[in-house]
Amino acid sequence: MNRTHLPGILAMAAIVVASNILVQFLFGQWLTWGAFTYPLAFLVTDVMNRVYGPGPARRVVFAGFVVGVICSLIGTQIMGEFGPLVTLRIAIGSGLAFLTAQLLDVAIFDRLREGRWWRAPLASTLIGSSVDTALFFTIAFSASLSFIEPANDVSWAAEVLPLLGVGPMVPLWVSLALADWLVKLLLALVALVPFRIIVGALTGRTT
Template sequence: MRVYLLPVAAMALVVLASNILVQFPMAGHLGSLALGDLLTWGAFTYPFAFLVTDLTNRLLGPVVARRAVYAGFAVAVATSILVPPILFSFGLLPFETVGERLARIAVASGTAFIMAQLLDITVFNRLRRGSWWKAPIVGSVAGSVVDTAIFFTVAFSAAFALVGPGDEFATAAAPLLGLFPTAEAPRWVSWALGDLCVKLLIAFVALVPYRLVIGMALPPREINAAA
C-alpha cells in the first residue's frame, strides 16, 4: 500500500484539480485574442498527469504506473459528473450542465485520460534505454495528442452525438483560434488546438522536475544508462 499511495494520490490530485480548473476560462487578452475563448486554467494542470505517470513508470515500474492511471481514470469520471453541479450550487459557475451533458463529458474525459496515459506508459518503456529525456518527452507528446483528439471530438463533435447532447456554443462556427476570420471552424477545434499547444509546452517544461526527481532517487550510473 505504501508503494501505491504516493503515485495514486498524486494522480488523483492532478486530475481532481484539472477537472475543477477546466470550468474557469483564463482572463485577459493576447493582442486581439481573448484567452478565455481558447484556454481554461485546467489546461495548465492536467499535463502534469503525464509527469506523474512517467515518474511512477521510471521509479516503480509499469505495473504500479498502470494502477495509478486506473485510479486517475476513476477520479476523472467521478469528478466530471460531480464537480460542475457543486460549483454551480456555490455560484462559482454561471451555467448549469444537465445530466446527459455531464455523462458525455465524463465519457470523453475518462476515455481520453486512460487511452493517453496507457499509451504514454507503452511508449516510455520502449524508449527508456535511450537518452534520459527521450522516453518522457516522446511518451508525453504522444499521449497529449491522443488525449486532446479523443476528449474534444467525443465531448463536442457532432459525430459523437449518440454519446449525449451537444453544446451549441462549442459547435458554432467561429474564426480559427479566434484570430483568423477567413478560416472558420467549430469553436471546439480552436479549443483543442489551444489545449494541445499548452500540453506540448508543459511536456518540455516537465523535463526539469522529472530530471530532478530521478536524480535524487536513482544513482547517476542508472540514470545515464536507462533513464
C-alpha cells in the same frame, strides 16, 4: 500496492481533482486553468514508470481514472448556469481520453526507456497528449457524435469562427482543442526539468 507507490497515487489524484475544479474557470478566450494542471498527470506517470516500472505506473493511472470517474459523478449533480457542470459526453470523453492516453504513455515510455534520458518521457508525453486532446474534444463536442447524448445541446461548440481568432474558419471546439494541445506540448518540454530532478532524487541517478 507497494507503500512507496503511494506518493504517486496521491499526486495523480490531486492533479485529477484540481483539474476537474480548475476546468470551470476560463483563462483567456480559448483555455481554462485546468489546461495547465492536467498535463502534470503525464509527469507523474513517467516518473513512476522510470523509477518503479510500467506495472506500478499503470496502477497509478487506474487510480487516477477512478478519481476522475468520482469527480465526473459529482459534477453531474452540480447545476451550473447552463445545466450540470459535467454532461454525459464530457464524462465519457474525459474518462476515455485519460485512460487511453495514459496507458499509451506507459507503453511508449517502456519501449523507449533504454534510450537517452529525455527521449522516453518526451515522446510518450507528446503522443499521449495528442491522443488525449483528440479523443476528449471530439467525443465531448463534435456535432457528428451528438447521438451520444441527444438532449445535450452543444451547438455553441459548433459555431464557426477563425481558428484561434486568426486562422481559417473552423468550429469553435477545434480552436479549443488546438489551444489545449499547444499547452500540452509546451508543458511536455518544461516537464523534462522536474522529471530529471525527481527521478534523480528518487534513484540517486541523473537519468
